[in-house]
Amino acid sequence: MRVNxxxxxxxxxxLDLILGDPHWFPHPVRFIGKLITMLEGLLYRFKCKKFTGGVLAVLTxxxxxxxxxxxxxxSVVLEIFFLYTTLATKSLASEGFRVCKILVEGDMEKAKKELSYLVSRDTENMxxxxxxxxxxxxxxxxxxxxVIAPMFFAFLGSLFSIDGVSLALPFAMGYKAINTLDSMVGYKNEKYMNFGTVSARIDDIANFIPARLSGGLIIPIAAFILRYDYKSAWRIFFRDRLNHSxxxxxxSEAAFAGALGVQFGGKTSYFGKIHNKPTIGDKLKNFGIPDVKKGIRLLYVTSWVGMVIFTIIYSLISYIK
Incomplete structure (x- = not known):
């Protein structure tokens, strides 16, 4: 059965907006992670780490x-279900709401512990x-x-097919594999400096267009819809988007910072060492719980604007074809 x-x-x-990512559900990314771990165990032992790391990336x-x-x-049902799992709008928002709720309750230690599951930085003294x-x-x-990158690759893949089967899911899930590789082996530490090089570079390439579409177009439009400072979203995007490792x-950080009137970066502790990260945005105020709630609203509208823009582009291309 063919479905548009x-x-x-x-x-x-x-489905993503309604269900998110239930903790009890064995998400496909977990299986991709297990695949990476298994292949790493087989390939890391060899001497030429860049080559074997590249093999790991290609195989995954x-x-x-x-x-x-x-x-x-x-099955179309399976295709729709697994397309849903490539998106993370609600799960990302839920994690933010969870930390906010704990902060409102006044339990700082629990909030720091919850945050430690989301970020790699040190949270103990925050x-x-x-x-x-x-x-x-x-x-x-x-x-x-x-959100935007898996959406971008799903729409891109939908323009191609093999034996009548759309490549939307393979493209979107392939992106999730790239993203998972980067999060697992794309570190600049002693262990992965060489082994994770190819995975990190592929992730940089894959995110190049989605990142710039997000910061330069989608997020500012979302800010305009929400009556946030969309002009600053564009201004900070062009000014500070390169102030990041x-x-x-x-x-995306620059566009968010401009829209919310906050400043990212600055002193951040990783593994016991303080790093002075370049700043992004203008410090018009200190961060507070209301800013997180505004950021979550911006996230939701950003995902909706992304859907609308990609739908329009897809419809135009389909009409031309």
Whole structure:
């Protein structure tokens, strides 16, 4: 049974907004993670770490692509379900709300512990301002990784097919494999400096267009709809988007910072060492719980604007074809 891609993806998008990522559910990314761990165990022992790390990346992406194609071919229901799992709008918002709720209750220790599950930075000595800043930075950065980028690749893949099977799911799930590789082996530490090089570079390439679409177009439009400072979202995007160690993360962070009137970056502790990160945005106020709530609203509207923009582009291309 053939179903129009826009119908399938709209259902997947709505499922994400309703269900999010239940903790009891064995998310496909967990299986991708187990695949990476298994392949790393086989490949890390060899001497040429860059080469074997590249093999790890290629095998992980290829296996994920092939399995996703088979799932899409088996059933439309399976295709829609797994497309839904590539999106993370509600789960990202829920994590932010959870920390906010704990802060409102006044349990700082629990809030810091909850935050430690979301970020790699040290949380033990954080105050309310540092906690809310960290939550907002995570939401702004992951608005690309968890929402716009998988959406972008699903729509891109939908323009191609093999034996009548859309490549929307293989493209979207392939992106999730790339993102998972980067989060697991793409570190610049002694263990992964060489082994994770290829995974990190592939992730940089994959996020290049989605990150700039998000920061330069989608987030400012979302800010305009919410009557946030959309002009500053654009201004800070063009001014500060390169003030980040990642070639992509600064794009969405800059747009978020401008829209909310906050400043990201500054002193941050990682593994016991203080790092002075370049600042992004203008410090018009200190971070507070209301800012997190505003950031979550911006996340939701950003995902909706992304859906609308990609739907329009897809419809135009389909009409031309």
């Amino acid at each position: 891609f826009l119908i399938k993806y709209s259902i997947a998008y709505i 992406i290829a296996i994920t692509f092939i399995v996703s194609f088979i799932l899409a071919k088996i 105050n309310v301002v540092q906690i809310t800043r960290s939550v907002l930075e995570t939401i702004s950065e992951n608005s690309v990784d968890g 990642s070639p992509n993360s600064g794009n």
